[in-house]
Structures are given as structure tokens and as C-alpha cells.
Amino acid sequence: MKDIKGKLTILFRQGYCTPQIARIAKKIKEASTTIHYNIKKMEKDQIIKTYKAVFDYKKIDLGYCAYVLCQISPDEYSNPENIANDLIKHENIESIDICTGDWELILKVRAKDQDEYYLFVKKVISRRGIIKIQTVSSLKQLKTEFIPL
Amino acid sequence: MKDIKGKLTILFRQGYCTPQIARIAKKIKEASTTIHYNIKKMEKDQIIKTYKAVFDYKKIDLGYCAYVLCQISPDEYSNPENIANDLIKHENIESIDICTGDWELILKVRAKDQDEYYLFVKKVISRRGIIKIQTVSSLKQLKTEFIPL
DNA sequence: CCACTTATTAGAATAATCTTCAATTAATCA
DNA sequence: TGATTAATTGAAGATTATTCTAATAAGTGG
Structure with a gap:
């Protein structure tokens, strides 16, 4: 057994996730490139620190x-x-x-x-x-x- | 102005993110399908509740x-x-x-x-x-x- | 008001990624 | 052991992110 789940929890605790641009674009009815641009800006401006998982x-x-x-x-x-x-x-x-x-x-x-x-x-x-x-x-x-x- | 950033913060507070399977696969040197399988299992078992952003x-x-x-x-x-x-x-x-x-x-x-x-x-x-x-x-x-x- | 810069929005094409599927291997337990 | 379930993997297909280019809108200072 490789304990992949254990490794994943360590990684997901702090990051290794990413936004779902296409899904957001549908949700708020904007072009996906617009979403993309805004997200990249928020990342560059350090408004968004990271994307991570929340566990039970x-x-x-x-x-x-x-x-x-x-x-x-x-x-x-x-x-x-x-x-x-x-x-x-x-x-x-x-x-x-x-x-x-x-x-x-x-x-x-x-x-x-x-x-x-x-x-x-x-x-x-x-x-x-x-x-x-x-x-x-x-x-x-x-x-x-x-x-x- | 459409305040896209405002809408994004609302969505990202609780979800609308997803794991970076390919990046994880490289990091821990496993097949990406293996990572995929394990993540889906953790989601199904409700070990992972959601993926979200952390803000400044x-x-x-x-x-x-x-x-x-x-x-x-x-x-x-x-x-x-x-x-x-x-x-x-x-x-x-x-x-x-x-x-x-x-x-x-x-x-x-x-x-x-x-x-x-x-x-x-x-x-x-x-x-x-x-x-x-x-x-x-x-x-x-x-x-x-x-x-x- | 005008020229200029910066921020925002979009479409099309490319690059990368996720996801499904079928097959193989490993683990579990009666 | 043998039957059953769970975990791992590669190849192919479907979806998505990203880049590039360009147009539009908003803000700035003369």
C-alpha cells in the first residue's frame, strides 16, 4: 500500500487545488476568459492566497x-x-x-x-x-x- | 462595472475549486489515474468536504x-x-x-x-x-x- | 475636451488537463 | 486456497485552462 490518501491530505491542507473557471463562467454567465483574467489578477495582487481542501x-x-x-x-x-x-x-x-x-x-x-x-x-x-x-x-x-x- | 471579483470571492469562499491532479501526480510520482481514483474515493467517503480559496x-x-x-x-x-x-x-x-x-x-x-x-x-x-x-x-x-x- | 494610460471584456486557437474505460495487480476474508 | 473486493495503471476521448490578439471601457493629467 502506498498511502496515497495520506499524501493527498498533506498536499491538500495547504494547496494543490485550482479554480473551476468553466463552471464559474456558467454560474455567473460571463466569458471564461473574463473569469480567467479576474482570477489571475486576484492571485497576482495576493488577494487569493491559495486554493485548498477542507476535510472532515x-x-x-x-x-x-x-x-x-x-x-x-x-x-x-x-x-x-x-x-x-x-x-x-x-x-x-x-x-x-x-x-x-x-x-x-x-x-x-x-x-x-x-x-x-x-x-x-x-x-x-x-x-x-x-x-x-x-x-x-x-x-x-x-x-x-x-x-x- | 460588473464586480466580477466580488462574485468570485463569494463562490470561492465555499467551493468552486478542484484538485490539480496532474501536478500532484508529478509531485508524488504516481499515475494521474491513481490520484484521480483516490481523490474521487475521498470525495465519495466525505473525507474531503470541498475545495475552496483562502484570501488575504x-x-x-x-x-x-x-x-x-x-x-x-x-x-x-x-x-x-x-x-x-x-x-x-x-x-x-x-x-x-x-x-x-x-x-x-x-x-x-x-x-x-x-x-x-x-x-x-x-x-x-x-x-x-x-x-x-x-x-x-x-x-x-x-x-x-x-x-x- | 483631448490624448494617453490602464483595466476589462471577448473570440478563436492551442496546450494542457481531467475523466472514462478496460485490464492488471494487490489486498481481504471466509 | 479461492472468491471477492479494492487499488493501480495506460490509452483514448472529452473537457478545460491558457495564450494570443484585439476591442471596448474607465481613469488620469494636460
């Missing part, structure tokens, strides 16, 4: 989902992005935001289960600069990435 | 982003999904989760600016069943939908 994450071993609210050390206030940039490449992390209020950093994290999430916290989150975290576990996901589940 | 949301009038932490009324504990299902179709809402802990409902919301967000809160969030909300505004988004920005 339960079915690709990412069934556990949690929001991680973090407080960062006052030492790091001058540049919270230092911490964020260390996290950004981590493939379990769906989103990273620097925020107002009690929690300066909010992560959305996906893992296979709570055990794998615990490993993630120990390995990734427990680092200099983060002084307190609160995990809010998702019991049921109804919508993600603008897609109802 | 600042550039499509959705620059404001906030997490909305909600407490729901004890009356609604028996079925928190009632509330969630009312919200699910709202296009400003990126994600909806029913969660553990102090906040039973977490929304991720996008709007043009704080003014538009305020209108959203008044119109959508202020409803029977939600007894307290706390907005955590994003000051800087570093990653969203698994895509570094």
Missing part, C-alpha cells in the same frame, strides 16, 4: 480540536510575534492570532485525540514566554473554514 | 477578525446546537464550536471593521439563549485555515 477532520486523524488561550510574559510584549513565528509552521495549528484583552495569543489546534494534544502542549506550547494557557476543547464542530460540517 | 481577508473587506466567547442560558444546555444552527449560515462566521468550560460556544467572526462587527453582534449574537459574550479581537492574524499569512 474526524476522518483524517484530526478529530480533536481546541482553542488555546495564552498569556505571554511581559518580557515579550514588545514583540509577541516572536512567539507566534515559532509556532506558525506547526501543522497541528490551524490558526494563530495576536489578540486584545486577557489572552494575547489564541491558537486553534487540531490533533488526533486528547493524548496527542497533550504531547503537543508539552512539546510546543510549554516554552519560554508563555506564562499561562487555558485550553477550551471543542465538543462539537459545526462550522470550520466557512464550511458547515 | 484585509483585501476583501473582511479585515476585522474576532473570537466571540459565549455563555448560553441553562435553559439551552439540553441542546446548544439549537443556537449554533441558527448561526451556521451566517457568512461572517468562519467557525462555530460547542465547547467545554466557561464558554459553551466559540465563534470566529470576520467583518469589514469594528463598526460592521458591532452591527453583527447586535443583529446576530444578541438573541435569546446567549446570556454573556466576550469579544477577543485579533490584532494580527499570522495563520488562518492552516495557511500562514
Whole structure:
């Protein structure tokens, strides 16, 4: 077995998709070259970042989902992005935001289960600069990435 | 002016994209028919929900982003999904989760600016069943939908 | 108002891609 | 083992994206 599906999920998580120009042209009744021109412009202007797949994450071993609210050390206030940039490449992390209020950093994290999430916290989150975290576990996901589940 | 870009953003928010089979086939060195077969299977099994675009949301009038932490009324504990299902179709809402802990409902919301967000809160969030909300505004988004920005 | 530049829209032709089909190989399980 | 299902593959056909050229519309500055 070649585990092609596993490879596909990795690729589709971030890209390897493309717009359906002909289908859109029919839908909004414009010439396909017009659609093409507009899309290429949006890509060039970096309005569109990428095209990607959205999964039923339960079915690709990412069934556990949690929001991680973090407080960062006052030492790091001058540049919270230092911490964020260390996290950004981590493939379990769906989103990273620097925020107002009690929690300066909010992560959305996906893992296979709570055990794998615990490993993630120990390995990734427990680092200099983060002084307190609160995990809010998702019991049921109804919508993600603008897609109802 | 036909505002084709506007129509495209609406379509691309949820779909109208498709996998790049030939490109993937080259990348992982398999026959394109094999890739095709596996993708169709993943779609049929609902492992893949859709293919969509990810935007630089600042550039499509959705620059404001906030997490909305909600407490729901004890009356609604028996079925928190009632509330969630009312919200699910709202296009400003990126994600909806029913969660553990102090906040039973977490929304991720996008709007043009704080003014538009305020209108959203008044119109959508202020409803029977939600007894307290706390907005955590994003000051800087570093990653969203698994895509570094 | 005019000349000039830039953005947008289109048709036709080409290049590339997806999709179907039939056949082969691999995996599963009684 | 043998029967059944699932996965992989190459060749052919159907569909689609892309390029090229040109026309039109919108915006800019004199």
C-alpha cells in the first residue's frame, strides 16, 4: 500500500487545488476568459492566497480540536510575534492570532485525540514566554473554514 | 462595472475549486489515474468536504477578525446546537464550536471593521439563549485555515 | 475636451488537463 | 486456497485552462 490518501491530505491542507473557471463562467454567465483574467489578477495582487481542501477532520486523524488561550510574559510584549513565528509552521495549528484583552495569543489546534494534544502542549506550547494557557476543547464542530460540517 | 471579483470571492469562499491532479501526480510520482481514483474515493467517503480559496481577508473587506466567547442560558444546555444552527449560515462566521468550560460556544467572526462587527453582534449574537459574550479581537492574524499569512 | 494610460471584456486557437474505460495487480476474508 | 473486493495503471476521448490578439471601457493629467 502506498498511502496515497495520506499524501493527498498533506498536499491538500495547504494547496494543490485550482479554480473551476468553466463552471464559474456558467454560474455567473460571463466569458471564461473574463473569469480567467479576474482570477489571475486576484492571485497576482495576493488577494487569493491559495486554493485548498477542507476535510472532515474526524476522518483524517484530526478529530480533536481546541482553542488555546495564552498569556505571554511581559518580557515579550514588545514583540509577541516572536512567539507566534515559532509556532506558525506547526501543522497541528490551524490558526494563530495576536489578540486584545486577557489572552494575547489564541491558537486553534487540531490533533488526533486528547493524548496527542497533550504531547503537543508539552512539546510546543510549554516554552519560554508563555506564562499561562487555558485550553477550551471543542465538543462539537459545526462550522470550520466557512464550511458547515 | 460588473464586480466580477466580488462574485468570485463569494463562490470561492465555499467551493468552486478542484484538485490539480496532474501536478500532484508529478509531485508524488504516481499515475494521474491513481490520484484521480483516490481523490474521487475521498470525495465519495466525505473525507474531503470541498475545495475552496483562502484570501488575504484585509483585501476583501473582511479585515476585522474576532473570537466571540459565549455563555448560553441553562435553559439551552439540553441542546446548544439549537443556537449554533441558527448561526451556521451566517457568512461572517468562519467557525462555530460547542465547547467545554466557561464558554459553551466559540465563534470566529470576520467583518469589514469594528463598526460592521458591532452591527453583527447586535443583529446576530444578541438573541435569546446567549446570556454573556466576550469579544477577543485579533490584532494580527499570522495563520488562518492552516495557511500562514 | 483631448490624448494617453490602464483595466476589462471577448473570440478563436492551442496546450494542457481531467475523466472514462478496460485490464492488471494487490489486498481481504471466509 | 479461492472468491471477492479494492487499488493501480495506460490509452483514448472529452473537457478545460491558457495564450494570443484585439476591442471596448474607465481613469488620469494636460
